[in-house]
Amino acid sequence: MLNKSIMDGDNPDLTEERMKGAFDTDKMAAVIYGSEKFAIRRREITESISRIPQLADSKPFSFMTREEKISESCRKLSVLSEHWNQLIDTNNEEEALHLYREVLGLEGHAFSLHETMFIPSLVAQANDEQQEKWLGRAKRREIIGCYAQTEMGHGTNLRALETTATYYPSTQEFILHTPTETALKWWPGALGKSSNYAVVVADLVIRDTHYGAHPFMVQLRDEKTHNPLPGITVGDIGPKMAFNGADNGFLGFNQYKLPRDHMLMRHSRVEENGTYTKPPHAKIGYSSMVKVRSRMAMDQGLFMVSALVIAVRYSAVRRQGFLDDKSREVKVLDYQTQQHRLFPSIARAYAFIFCGFETIQLYDQLLIDVKNGDTSGMSDLHALTSGLKSVVTHQTGEGIEQARMACGGHGYSMASYISEIYGVAIGGCTYEGENMVMLLQLARYLVKSVELVKTGKSKELGPMMNYLAEPDTQIDLTSGPEAYVKVFQHAARRQVWKATDKFHQLMESGQSRDIAWNNSAVELTRASRLHTRLYIMETFIRRVSSISDVSIKKVLIDLVNVHVNYEVLDIGTYALEHVSSTQLDSIRSQLYSSLDTLRPNAVSLIDSFQISDMQLRSVLGRRDGHVYTNLFEWAKASPLNQTHVLPSVNQYLKPMMDKAKL
Numbered sequence: 030m031l032n033k034s035i036m037d038g039d040n041p042d043l044t045e046e047r048m049k050g051a052f053d054t055d056k057m058a059a060v061i062y063g064s065e066k067f068a069i070r071r072r073e074i075t076e077s078i079s080r081i082p083q084l085a086d087s088k089p090f091s092f093m094t095r096e097e098k099i100s101e102s103c104r105k106l107s108v109l110s111e112h113w114n115q116l117i118d119t120n121n122e123e124e125a126l127h128l129y130r131e132v133l134g135l136e137g138h139a140f141s142l143h144e145t146m147f148i149p150s151l152v153a154q155a156n157d158e159q160q161e162k163w164l165g166r167a168k169r170r171e172i173i174g175c176y177a178q179t180e181m182g183h184g185t186n187l188r189a190l191e192t193t194a195t196y197y198p199s200t201q202e203f204i205l206h207t208p209t210e211t212a213l214k215w216w217p218g219a220l221g222k223s224s225n226y227a228v229v230v231a232d233l234v235i236r237d238t239h240y241g242a243h244p245f246m247v248q249l250r251d252e253k254t255h256n257p258l259p260g261i262t263v264g265d266i267g268p269k270m271a272f273n274g275a276d277n278g279f280l281g282f283n284q285y286k287l288p289r290d291h292m293l294m295r296h297s298r299v300e301e302n303g304t305y306t307k308p309p310h311a312k313i314g315y316s317s318m319v320k321v322r323s324r325m326a327m328d329q330g331l332f333m334v335s336a337l338v339i340a341v342r343y344s345a346v347r348r349q350g351f352l353d354d355k356s357r358e359v360k361v362l363d364y365q366t367q368q369h370r371l372f373p374s375i376a377r378a379y380a381f382i383f384c385g386f387e388t389i390q391l392y393d394q395l396l397i398d399v400k401n402g403d404t405s406g407m408s409d410l411h412a413l414t415s416g417l418k419s420v421v422t423h424q425t426g427e428g429i430e431q432a433r434m435a436c437g438g439h440g441y442s443m444a445s446y447i448s449e450i451y452g453v454a455i456g457g458c459t460y461e462g463e464n465m466v467m468l469l470q471l472a473r474y475l476v477k478s479v480e481l482v483k484t485g486k487s488k489e490l491g492p493m494m495n496y497l498a499e500p501d502t503q504i505d506l507t508s509g510p511e512a513y514v515k516v517f518q519h520a521a522r523r524q525v526w527k528a529t530d531k532f533h534q535l536m537e538s539g540q541s542r543d544i545a546w547n548n549s550a551v552e553l554t555r556a557s558r559l560h561t562r563l564y565i566m567e568t569f570i571r572r573v574s575s576i577s578d579v580s581i582k583k584v585l586i587d588l589v590n591v592h593v594n595y596e597v598l599d600i601g602t603y604a605l606e607h608v609s610s611t612q613l614d615s616i617r618s619q620l621y622s623s624l625d626t627l628r629p630n631a632v633s634l635i636d637s638f639q640i641s642d643m644q645l646r647s648v649l650g651r652r653d654g655h656v657y658t659n660l661f662e663w664a665k666a667s668p669l670n671q672t673h674v675l676p677s678v679n680q681y682l683k684p685m686m687d688k689a690k691l
């Protein structure tokens with residue numbers, strides 16, 4: 030059986046699709062998840078979870094209130110605590126993430142930030158002694174932590190954080206203080222009600238000198254009673270667009286005392302007498318953000334995949350309208366418009382995940398290098414992940430919204446669950462650095478790269494930047510995907526140079542650096558997007574070229590073809606400088622034929638992600654495809670349907686109607 034999802038009793042329309050798939054979905058899962066070993070482990074973990082009934086949802090998420098969601102996730106975490114070691118290798122981050130996604134879903138929970146930022150901050154920022162003291166406790170989940178950096182008045186501009194940590198050599202203590210309302214920490218996930226510790230980022234002050242943002246390990250609550258400690262004001266910031274299983278919080282300090290060794294001191298130090306040692310790289314304290322950004326291509330790719338699993342399966346069972354055969358309505362997946370809506374996003378999702386694997390590995394390597402005193406890779410990874418997180422989150426939002434619309438009316442129902450996926454995913458456009466701001470961070474690097482080329486120092490260009498120094502050449506579009514890479518290189522190069530020239534010219538005309546930068550910013554962000562999309566395309570092609578299995582490679586080449594044609598058309602206005610409108614017409618035709626080629630494998634391509642029904646939490650996207658029965662059962666379970674006559678009818682509507690009858 031090539032598609033391992035085929036099961037007796039499934040909707041025959043889906044079974045038909047699965048039979049059509051030309052490749053083994055287990056083998057594809059091994060490619061997606063980086064190794065056969067991990068793909069197998071994922072399935073084993075999913076299987077083991079299904080044997081623990083207490084880990085199942087007690088009722089559909091979409092019928093739960095916020096309080097119920099928080100309580101449900103805490104209940105499951107306590108069940109999980111009895112089973113960690115039997116379910117996963119607790120030192121394996123990817124296994125842990127899979128377990129969390131399966132059991133707790135994507136709406137957030139008490140440990141969301143503990144695993145993603147609190148522990149990584151201790152790993153990267155605490156010295157050996159401090160790790161000895163806290164890391165084990167955190168990993169054993171004796172304590173729950175979060176990452177408290179953003180303030181009500183400042184998130185992006187870390188240099189303006191107002192929370193102070195003032196060192197007093199006389200007592201060898203820091204005093205943490207929130208001087209104003211705007212200095213309240215605001216947004217940190219799991220801060221409001223769950224965490225009893227936090228890595229707090231505050232402005233370090235010693236003898237009236239401000240040294241800027243530094244991380245501190247801070248106990249927030251009593252370990253026995255969980256009550257806030259004296260001097261701490263903490264609470265939940267209220268409901269959000271999505272991610273409401275998480276208690277994002279606020280936090281204020283009133284002259285809160287902290288022992289000296291609670292500043293995380295792997296890279297910068299404050300001695301007993303107040304002598305300050307600066308870190309080997311000014312931005313080394315930002316590493317936890319880089320860690321999360323380096324994960325985001327993978328995580329966002331998986332968000333998009335979840336929406337696509339739902340939309341593609343649904344499109345294979347939804348019949349509406351006619352093509353040639355007037356005796357039976359067609360599957361909506363057969364419409365070219367539906368394919369155009371969904372397939373380029375499938376391609377992007379694969380591409381994002383392949384990029385994600387690269388950036389996760391780059392971060393892990395950087396962590397080792399920095400520990401060995403080599404910080405030279407920090408700028409490259411910062412630039413790469415800044416651009417990638419911005420492009421990927423934006424395109425994921427677009428893809429999920431298209432998936433919702435592809436499901437027609439049912440996509441708008443919470444039964445599809447797509448709106449929740451959308452709400453959580455697009456949070457990524459904001460968290461870990463607002464997208465425009467992060468595109469501008471990459472732009473700094475691009476501008477510097479052009480300056481290197483201009484001054485004859487091309488040899489010093491960082492990875493991925495050599496194309497900026499190359500001359501424009503004639504492009505032969507018949508020479509395969511590499512030709513499309515050339516189109517992107519031309520377009521990105523031209524835009525990067527154009528934006529840099531504009532910036533330089535404005536400065537030469539007398540504008541200050543900051544004003545000239547601001548007046549070039551839209552062009553600069555365009556340059557960053559094109560550069561990042563070039564990286565995504567190159568990574569996708571490189572990964573697919575490295576695959577040896579013939580049937581897997583064949584379908585992924587079909588997917589690459591959808592990708593390169595779609596992407597070049599999508600940047601048509603930039604590509605027009607290098608590609609004629611006749612060539613664009615021919616790319617259009619190739620896109621339509623590549624959609625057609627991909628069609629028989631569409632369901633198998635999304636099944637290959639092996640996202641369980643439990644993780645998907647979508648009535649519309651279930652593996653069995655019995656959409657209408659499942660939908661009706663779900664609606665009947667709505668709390669509103671537990672009684673024929675609601676109290677509000679008796680209290681308001683009926684008296685109103687009765688009165689009108691008199």
Ligand SMILES: CCCCCCCCCCCCCCCCCCCC(=O)SCCNC(=O)CCNC(=O)[C@H](O)C(C)(C)COP(=O)(O)OP(=O)(O)OC[C@H]1O[C@@H](n2cnc3c(N)ncnc32)[C@H](O)[C@@H]1OP(=O)(O)O
Binds near residue numbers: 318
């Ligand atoms: C293991 C199991 C895990 C289970 C978990 C289950 C989870 C399930 C998934 C659920 C998904 C949802 C998860 C939700 C998680 C949400 C997490 C969100 C957390 C946060 O949002 S934390 C707060 C984040 N905040 C930010 O990102 C702030 C953004 N701002 C900045 O980063 C900086 O202020 C900024 C913009 C970089 C500017 O900094 P600044 O100091 O002012 O620097 P300059 O602009 O002046 O630049 C100077 C110079 O420095 C270089 N630079 C900047 N940053 C870096 C860096 N990080 N590394 C290297 N170099 C850096 C910059 O490029 C400049 O260089 P030049 O050479 O040009 O001078």
Ligand SMILES: Cc1cc2nc3c(=O)[nH]c(=O)nc-3n(C[C@H](O)[C@H](O)[C@H](O)COP(=O)(O)OP(=O)(O)OC[C@H]3O[C@@H](n4cnc5c(N)ncnc54)[C@H](O)[C@@H]3O)c2cc1C
Binds near residue numbers: 182184456
């Ligand atoms: C779901 C979620 C979870 C979060 N979790 C955490 C957490 O765990 N811990 C934590 O500390 N924080 C967390 N945050 C906060 C988050 O990191 C910040 O909201 C984010 O960094 C953006 O900062 P801001 O809110 O200050 O936006 P602002 O910077 O105020 O952005 C507003 C607008 O101003 C623009 N802008 C700002 N500066 C510039 C500039 N220099 N140039 C051009 N335009 C600019 C932006 O592009 C944007 O359009 C979370 C946020 C969300 C939504």
